[in-house]
Amino acid sequence: MAASTPHYDVIIIGAGAAGLMCAATAGYRGRKVLVLDHANKPGKKILMSGGGRCNFTNLNSTPANFLSDNPHYCISALKRYTPQDFVELVDRHGVEYEEKAPGQLFCKDSAKDILNVLLTECEWAGAEIRMKTSVSKVAETENGYRLATSTGTLNCESLVIACGGLSIPTMGATGFGYEVAKQFGLKVLPTRAGLVPFTLQPELKAQLAPLSGVSCPVEASCHQHPFREPMLVTHRGLSGPAMLQVSSYWQPGDEVHINLLPGQKIQEDLLALRKEKPQSTLAHYLNQHLPKRFAQAFNELQGWQGPLQEYRNSDIEHIARTLSDWTVKPAGTEGYRTAEVTLGGVDTRQLSSKTMAVLDKPDLYFIGEVVDVTGHLGGHNFQWAWASGVAAGNVA
Numbered sequence: 001m002a003a004s005t006p007h008y009d010v011i012i013i014g015a016g017a018a019g020l021m022c023a024a025t026a027g028y029r030g031r032k033v034l035v036l037d038h039a040n041k042p043g044k045k046i047l048m049s050g051g052g053r054c055n056f057t058n059l060n061s062t063p064a065n066f067l068s069d070n071p072h073y074c075i076s077a078l079k080r081y082t083p084q085d086f087v088e089l090v091d092r093h094g095v096e097y098e099e100k101a102p103g104q105l106f107c108k109d110s111a112k113d114i115l116n117v118l119l120t121e122c123e124w125a126g127a128e129i130r131m132k133t134s135v136s137k138v139a140e141t142e143n144g145y146r147l148a149t150s151t152g153t154l155n156c157e158s159l160v161i162a163c164g165g166l167s168i169p170t171m172g173a174t175g176f177g178y179e180v181a182k183q184f185g186l187k188v189l190p191t192r193a194g195l196v197p198f199t200l201q202p203e204l205k206a207q208l209a210p211l212s213g214v215s216c217p218v219e220a221s222c223h224q225h226p227f228r229e230p231m232l233v234t235h236r237g238l239s240g241p242a243m244l245q246v247s248s249y250w251q252p253g254d255e256v257h258i259n260l261l262p263g264q265k266i267q268e269d270l271l272a273l274r275k276e277k278p279q280s281t282l283a284h285y286l287n288q289h290l291p292k293r294f295a296q297a298f299n300e301l302q303g304w305q306g307p308l309q310e311y312r313n314s315d316i317e318h319i320a321r322t323l324s325d326w327t328v329k330p331a332g333t334e335g336y337r338t339a340e341v342t343l344g345g346v347d348t349r350q351l352s353s354k355t356m357a358v359l360d361k362p363d364l365y366f367i368g369e370v371v372d373v374t375g376h377l378g379g380h381n382f383q384w385a386w387a388s389g390v391a392a393g394n395v396a
């Protein structure tokens with residue numbers, strides 16, 4: 001007699017942040033849960049996140065920290081599973097953490113601690129995790145879904161797609177979630193790399209090359225979305241938190257505006273300095289406010305020479321504008337190879353904001369990064385993974 005096809009209440013494709021959270025939540029409800037993943041280990045992105053320390057949430061996370069074509073979609077799930085809820089979970093497991101920047105919580109020891117929390121929760125909830133399993137076909141059945149996988153055919157009542165976005169393909173990222181969405185008639189919005197360093201045109205790249213490794217606090221903005229954080233010059237272009245944040249708002253051809261001296265009254269300062277010390281130079285002024293190497297290179301780039309007394313009021317006005325609004329037109333970004341997230345994805349207008357289920361197909365769910373909800377840098381993306389995972393896990 002042929003063995004019957006194994007049946008699960010819930011199958012989740014993707015053993016990442018959202019999938020594992022969803023698995024534990026559904027398992028605790030008594031559902032028979034299986035998580036499938038083609039990678040050899042679960043939660044690889046969790047392990048590499050936050051420089052190996054995983055910035056697992058942000059205490060100040062609000063819907064305003066997310067980009068989406070349908071900005072209200074994320075509100076409900078984020079409200080029902082808050083950063084504090086995740087902190088309580090982490091506390092119950094005795095994980096030590098620290099607030100490195102306002103609201104940003106990182107593991108004190110290692111990102112492994114967060115993965116262990118999730119794996120332990122899955123174990124306690126009785127959710128099974130099967131790695132090295134690829135899914136070649138998803139078909140709808142009378143009472144659920146049938147999956148053709150590299151480890152055999154499987155049936156389930158509810159199917160949750162949690163296979164993330166396209167960033168870091170070497171970590172197992174694929175467009176599989178988008179393919180499943182399209183198969184079931186859902187719209188997938190154009191995707192692009194987000195939270196990613198900028199590359200520069202050859203001339204500016206060569207001028208800034210000597211500054212590789214220099215970081216300075218700036219206020220960078222693109223399309224009127226300002227971020228006051230450090231900028232880092234690299235041998236490939238511009239990076240650091242400020243640049244990663246604005247990259248999510250940037251489209252090819254756009255300019256990035258950089259205030260090198262945020263919070264300073266540059267024009268007033270320079271006029272006062274010219275009056276008090278006419279022999280003083282711009283190089284001297286910049287040296288006082290910017291990292292020395294950056295000050296020197298920027299001064300050379302602009303060709304500012306001679307004592308301040310030689311500068312007219314209109315020159316000083318122009319210099320102040322250059323420093324407060326240094327405008328750079330990036331050549332591009334480093335793309336999915338180094339991007340932390342993928343913008344765009346499954347259009348949320350076809351999903352329930354309460355359950356993450358497809359509106360006219362209540363047993364099919366999309367959670368985490370595969371949907372068109374992308375957070376700012378600083379722990380927001382994991383908070384979305386937890387919140388959307390719990391929302392689906394409560395009903396799937």
Ligand SMILES: Cc1cc2nc3c(=O)[nH]c(=O)nc-3n(C[C@H](O)[C@H](O)[C@H](O)COP(=O)(O)OP(=O)(O)OC[C@H]3O[C@@H](n4cnc5c(N)ncnc54)[C@H](O)[C@@H]3O)c2cc1C
Pocket residue numbers: 013014015016017018019036037038039042043044045046048049050051054055056057133134135162163164165167168171172173174175176177339340341367368369370378379380381382383385
């Ligand atoms: C370098 C880096 C650092 C980051 N740091 C932070 C941080 O500190 N804080 C923060 O909030 N966010 C951070 N992020 C973003 C965060 O990692 C993601 O937003 C989050 O992991 C998304 O969770 P997810 O479960 O939707 O997808 P993922 O965590 O990407 O999980 C998707 C899973 O699906 C599997 N999969 C893919 N395709 C298939 C397929 N065809 N079949 C089977 N399985 C498949 C993958 O192997 C993977 O295990 C970082 C991202 C990167 C790349």
